[in-house]
Structures are given as structure tokens and as C-alpha cells.
Amino acid sequence: MTGSVTSDAGFEGSEEFRGTGSYLTNPSLEAAVRCALVLKKPLLVRGEPGTGKTLLAEAIAEAEGLDLITWNVKSTTRAQDGLYHYDTVQRLYDSRFGDRNVSDIRDYIHMGPVGRAFQSNERVVLLIDEVDKADIEFPNDLLHELDRMRFTVAETGDVVAAEHRPIVVITSNAEKELPDAFLRRCIFHFIDFPDRELMRRIVEVHHRGLDDRLLDQALEVFYRIRGLERLRKKPSTSELVDWISMLLARRETTVELSPELADLGTLLKKEQDLEVFADYASGRSTRPRIR
Amino acid sequence: MFNSFLYRLRDLDVPVGVGEALTLASALSHGLHEQTLDGFYYTARATLIHHEGHLDAFDQAFLAEFKGIEFDAGDLTEELQKWLDDAADEFGERDCADDDSQDFTEFLNDEELAELRRKFEERMAEQTERHDGGNYWIGSQGTSQFGHSGKAKQGISTKSSGGGRAALHAADARHYRGYRSDVALDIRQFEVALRRLRAFVREGAEDELDISATIDATAANAGDIEIVVRPPSKPNTHVILMIDVGGSMFPYSQLMSQLFSATKKATHFKDLRTYYFHNMIYGKVYETDRFSEPIWIHDLMRQCGSHYKLIIVGDAYMAPYELWHSSALSASDDSRVTGIEWLQILSHHFRQSAWLNPEPQNRWRGSTIEQIAEAIEMYPMTVDGLTEAMTKLNRGSTARR
Numbered sequence: 001m002t003g004s005v006t007s008d009a010g011f012e013g014s015e016e017f018r019g020t021g022s023y024l025t026n027p028s029l030e031a032a033v034r035c036a037l038v039l040k041k042p043l044l045v046r047g048e049p050g051t052g053k054t055l056l057a058e059a060i061a062e063a064e065g066l067d068l069i070t071w072n073v074k075s076t077t078r079a080q081d082g083l084y085h086y087d088t089v090q091r092l093y094d095s096r097f098g099d100r101n102v103s104d105i106r107d108y109i110h111m112g113p114v115g116r117a118f119q120s121n122e123r124v125v126l127l128i129d130e131v132d133k134a135d136i137e138f139p140n141d142l143l144h145e146l147d148r149m150r151f152t153v154a155e156t157g158d159v160v161a162a163e164h165r166p167i168v169v170i171t172s173n174a175e176k177e178l179p180d181a182f183l184r185r186c187i188f189h190f191i192d193f194p195d196r197e198l199m200r201r202i203v204e205v206h207h208r209g210l211d212d213r214l215l216d217q218a219l220e221v222f223y224r225i226r227g228l229e230r231l232r233k234k235p236s237t238s239e240l241v242d243w244i245s246m247l248l249a250r251r252e253t254t255v256e257l258s259p260e261l262a263d264l265g266t267l268l269k270k271e272q273d274l275e276v277f278a279d280y281a282s283g284r285s286t287r288p289r290i291r
Numbered sequence: 292m293f294n295s296f297l298y299r300l301r302d303l304d305v306p307v308g309v310g311e312a313l314t315l316a317s318a319l320s321h322g323l324h325e326q327t328l329d330g331f332y333y334t335a336r337a338t339l340i341h342h343e344g345h346l347d348a349f350d351q352a353f354l355a356e357f358k359g360i361e362f363d364a365g366d367l368t369e370e371l372q373k374w375l376d377d378a379a380d381e382f383g384e385r386d387c388a389d390d391d392s393q394d395f396t397e398f399l400n401d402e403e404l405a406e407l408r409r410k411f412e413e414r415m416a417e418q419t420e421r422h423d424g425g426n427y428w429i430g431s432q433g434t435s436q437f438g439h440s441g442k443a444k445q446g447i448s449t450k451s452s453g454g455g456r457a458a459l460h461a462a463d464a465r466h467y468r469g470y471r472s473d474v475a476l477d478i479r480q481f482e483v484a485l486r487r488l489r490a491f492v493r494e495g496a497e498d499e500l501d502i503s504a505t506i507d508a509t510a511a512n513a514g515d516i517e518i519v520v521r522p523p524s525k526p527n528t529h530v531i532l533m534i535d536v537g538g539s540m541f542p543y544s545q546l547m548s549q550l551f552s553a554t555k556k557a558t559h560f561k562d563l564r565t566y567y568f569h570n571m572i573y574g575k576v577y578e579t580d581r582f583s584e585p586i587w588i589h590d591l592m593r594q595c596g597s598h599y600k601l602i603i604v605g606d607a608y609m610a611p612y613e614l615w616h617s618s619a620l621s622a623s624d625d626s627r628v629t630g631i632e633w634l635q636i637l638s639h640h641f642r643q644s645a646w647l648n649p650e651p652q653n654r655w656r657g658s659t660i661e662q663i664a665e666a667i668e669m670y671p672m673t674v675d676g677l678t679e680a681m682t683k684l685n686r687g688s689t690a691r692r
Contacts, residue, residue: 031323031333038321039314039338046343075558088502092509096516136482177479183341184310190343 032189033060039187042146042168044178047191050237053171056191057127060167067120069166070127071113077134079141082114086155105155114145118162126166132173139182147185194237196223206241207248217255218244224257225267230276235267242266257281296356300339303348307339314338326376328357332462350462358463480674481553487681488600489559492527499523529562529598530554531591531641535605536580537570543606543649546672550604550647564595570609571630572637573618588633592640600684601637601644604672607663608650614659634666645680647672 036043045053061068071082091108094100100107111119117126131139145151146168150161170186172178194202196219203215218240226234235243246263247255255262259281268274293316300307315338324330332353340349497520508517532554534547554563566576566586576591578584617627628636638644646663648655649672655661663669670680 027329028333028336031330032337034323035318035334035337038323039317041314044341089500092506092516096509096514136479136486177482179479180306180341186341187337188341189337190346 029056029189029191032187036169036187037167040165042170042186044170044172044183044186044188045191046172046188048193048234048236049173051191051193053191054127054129057125057129057169057171060169061125064123064125064167066122066167067124068127069113069117069120069124070129072129073131073134073138075133075135077138079138079145080112082112082128082142083145083151084112084115084153084160085110106158109153109155111160114142115151115160117166118149118151118160120164120166123164124166126168128168128170130173131170132178137179140179143182143185193226199237199240202237203241203244207244210244210248211253214247214253214255215244218247221255221257221261222267225277228276228280231268231273232270233268233273239267239269296335296352297339299352299356300349303352305340305345305348305352311339353462481550481677482556484674484677484681485553485557486559487678488528488530488557488685489526490528490685493522493524495522495525497522526559526561528560529595529600530560530564531595531599531601532563532565533572533576533601533603533605534565534567534580535570535603536567537605537609539570539606539608540649543672546649547604550672562599564599566591568605570605571613571616572603572633573616573630574628574633588637592636595641597640597642599641601641602680602684603637603644603646603667605646605648606650607646607648607660607669609659611659614662631662631666634663638667643684643686644668645670645684647677647680 032043035041045056047053057070058068060066086105087108087110091102091105095102102108113126113128117124128142149165150159152159199219199222200215203219204210222235222240222243225231243263243266246266250262252262259278261277261281264274264277268277297307297312315335318324318334318338319331324334335353336346336349340346499521501519501521504519504521505517508519509515511517534551536547540547551565554560554565557563566578567580567582568576569582572588575585575587578586614631615629617629618633619627644667646667646669648660648669650660652671655664655669660669668680668683670676670683
């Protein structure tokens, strides 16, 4: 993938993204990031838990040498929270007890993450983390602001507009559906579940000096279990790491797939999944899908 | 090539429209594909696809479009290379860089849009002609007009490295097959409809500041701060869902699982109970779809007050005698109650109830459906019908404070 990229879009920075020292990337991800940067659209990153969605925003910020502003979305988060917050209570309090001048509402308007990203004097990376956690209409409520990169503070009539368009990275678990109108405006990237090689390196970060043979066997078992199609909740990276911790604590030197697999509960957390596994391990079930 | 690829995607039910096409065109005009097929693969995927459920279809379409284009000593065919090279010029004329933050179609005026559509159609026509020629021009049948027809070279050679190979290889692996989830696509519509059942009540510890009450109290107190707190608002909707899993419901199993996922995900219900029945409700419903763990309707009505909203889902289609078939009233009382009477008992007990029917509405007349609809209000199980039913279920029920 060489070749020069010409940009006549008045683009402000580098549109090359090649990952950073600690963040490994691939052509697919690079292309998605480049599209998002050049076309100035938000980058929507989806993938299973533990695939490094959040780290991607940090990596982009690091690679571009920009500050990162993170907005962690929770189930109670409203779109308004990201823009600004008018602290009425503080103003009420100050009007009674404080010696501050309360006549200027602006003193009590606090910018949220989106507001701060718009106001910043230089370009920043804005990470909207786990957008699917919030209310089902939440992404729609942000459409306008992310499109226009501006919003109005209702209390003062001030317009907050981004002088330097932030790079917006949005992450979502693959669990909830996002509205179409929102999806249409984003560049989409799906982070694959790590393959065996990558997983080996990830595990080695957590368990240094792990016996190669045990790791091989553990990975074999892990990917076979993940391959079971009927699982409701597939084990992910963190489950694998926990499971290997348990194996080490028991001083196991070998492990193989069997109906009496030790510490299965660290890998499979749902009762139905344990049944599926029992069926499979005792040879009663459909064949697994090997990736 | 560009357009036939897009239409291929559409044929595979991937929702790509003018908006996506323009985004991709804009990306190509910026040279983001770096004049390689690999680059095109990743760029197109990032701009055209919005859901991992469509990635597999994308790979399929990509393969169908580009596999079999032979590599000559590791190079792409001249034609394809030229097309990739020219993509920047071709789309460059429509430079959307000034204001591409919004949906492209929004700022194209009608004429431009018409022009764009015309171009699309023109190119489609062009494409058809080539197909009519009898040679599957991008296929690997060996008679491609591009002259790379040696059978030995078909498929993807892995001997030398060249442009486009990696992309085809990736597409060929059909890596995303596992993520196809045709079921999931409409769950959102159900979720939105179910949200109409929201109702909230304030209860629990008083830990939320009531600003307007505080201001009122402070003003009444001659400006001396008087803080008023209130309990936080919590969801207060109680729902009972009864699902028919009888044999005649089999064609609707996908629809059922969508509805089921949507209700399970709904976080705005204080209590959601799901029960199953077979064809018609007689005396008991079951907690599992395998008809184990029965619960008597009478016990259910004792546990759940009339404020529960009852939603029955079923095709209401059965042999007429099933309506009049009778069963025991309860475990201890053996007086006989017919199927239709059970429905009346239920709709009498629960203030708000609705029956959702996946059977198309034009087939309702003249069958048991009509009789059941008289006992319980019936709505078609479409997004509209569901919305209507939810609105009705919520009527007259205001959150108590």
C-alpha cells in the first residue's frame, strides 16, 4: 500500500495512519481511518468486548500528536450532557451565600466533552465511548451537532462552533442496533476478534513466560469453544486470560477439551452455554465452526 | 464496474444508496484507494457498509465482481488498473470536500441528483450490454473479453505478490460469515415501538434535587435557600407477554424472535413476564417454550394486578372447536371454561390488553381470528400495528406520583 495521497480538501493534518508503537494496525483499519480523516466523517468502531476499540482512539491521537477528549457514555447519559451543562444550583447557591457576581450566566455554563472539543484551539480527537449504552434515541440526538460541528447554548444564545474540526471516534459494542440515519453518516470499521497469533501475543503480555505448550493447548481449546455456533455469549480475551490464570494457579501443565474441563465457569458464563458445551464435549452436538 | 458492484450489493440486500455511493465516489476522488484493488476493497468497505452483518455480503459481491480478473505477472488487468487510476479523475469533478459533513443528497439540488441518477442508469445499461454479449466478462469461465482466459490461471494465484491479491484473498476467506444476522436488522423498529409503553414513577430515597420546587420554596422563603429533594424517577411499566408457539406459528418464528429480543432488551419495564401457550389459552400458560413450568391463569391474575399490560402474540388461527374446547378453571376448581371465555376473563382482569397478530390483515375475516378479535383488541404485527397497539396500551395509564 504505497502511493501518494493527494488531498485538495484543505485538510489540516496528515491523513496517514499507520498505528503507533504499541497499537498494531492492519490495512483494513488504516483505510477506514484514512476515509474518516479525509472525508471528515465520524469513525464508528464496532467489535466484541476486548478487541481494543477504545485504544484505537488513543492510538490515533498519539499518531497524529493530538489531544484526546473522552466522553464515556452511560445508560443515563443524554446528548445534552456532551454539549454543555448549566449549573443552576451553583448559581442559586452563589446568589445567596457566595460573594461572586451571578449576573453572568456564562460563568455557570460548563462545557461537556463535545463542547470542549469544539472550543479547543487546536484539533483534538473526540472519543465517544460505548455510544450504544445510552438511550436508544441518543445517537440521533447528536446527529446535528456532529454534522455541523456547532451548537447553540440556549441560555445565552452563544454559538459554539468548531474552528478545528475534531476527529470523532465512536465505539459501540455489537449488542444494540444503532439508528440508520446515524450509521449513514459514519465510516464504519469492525474490529475482528484477534486471531490465534495475535491472541498469543496478547496472552503473553498478561502471562509472561507462560509455557508454550500449555498456551498452544489453551488456545486450541479456547478457539474450539468460541467456534461453537449455539453459544449465547462467546468467551472473549479477558475470559481467556482469567482462565489461563486459573490453569496456572492449579499448576496445570496440559489441558485438553473434555466434558470435565476445569474452571469452565471462567470461560462460559451462561447456563445454556454450559449445556451447549457439555453436548459438544461429549460428542453429541453439531460440529463447531472453525475459524 | 463501480455501479455494477453497487447493484450487486443491493441484490444481496445491503442497503447502499446514493448517499453511500457518493461517499465512496468522494473517497475515490481523493485517491484514498491508492490506485490498488486492495485499497479499493478497504475503502469501499469502510464507506459502503455500516453493519458487521453486511460484511459477508460485501465479500461475496466483491468476489463476484473482481475474482477471475486475471493477473498477468502479478499485475491487474490493464482495464481494471486504468479504472482504478481514473477513478480520481472521474469523480474529481464532483468535489464534495467543502462540505461533506452532511448527507450528500441533502445539498445536491434536484437537477444534480437527477444527473447523478441518469449516470447511474447509463452505466448500468452499459454493463448489461456486456453481459448480453454472452461473455461473463469478469467471470472465470475462460472466455472473458479481456483475454486472460487460460484455464490454468483461474482463481487466485499465490505465486507472486501483486496488487489486489490480498483483498481478494481476504474476501475469499468469507471471514465474516458468522456475523450475518438477518434477524437483528429490524429489532430496532420494535424497540422504538415498545418505548411507547414507558411510564415512570418517583419512588425510593429522596436524593434528587427538585429545582423548580426549590426555586418556589426559596422565593416563598424570601430568598433564603430552601432545598427540596425528591425521589428519582424509575420505570413503572408492568408487562405480561404471552406468545403462541403452536405449529401454525412456525412461519413467523423469525418475527417472534425479533419481538422477543426487543422486549428482552427494553430497559424501561419494571417487570416483564413472558409466557408461552399452544394455539389457544386454556387454564394454564407455560414459562418455557417447551411447555414446562406451567402457571395457572388464576394464579397469574392473583400475582399480577390489573395494572399489568397484557400483550398476546399469536396468529389466532385454529380449528373453530378449539375456541369452545373447555378446560378446568383452576387446580382446585373443576368448573369448565372454554377458550374464548379465557380470553374474556383475561381482558376483563387486565385494564389494558392487546393481541398482536402476524397473519396479514386481509386474511382475518371469516376465521377464528375474527371471533378472537371481538374478545381482545387485535393489531397486525407490523411496525405500524405495533405502534398503534402500544399507544393504545399506554392510554389512560398515567404515572402515579
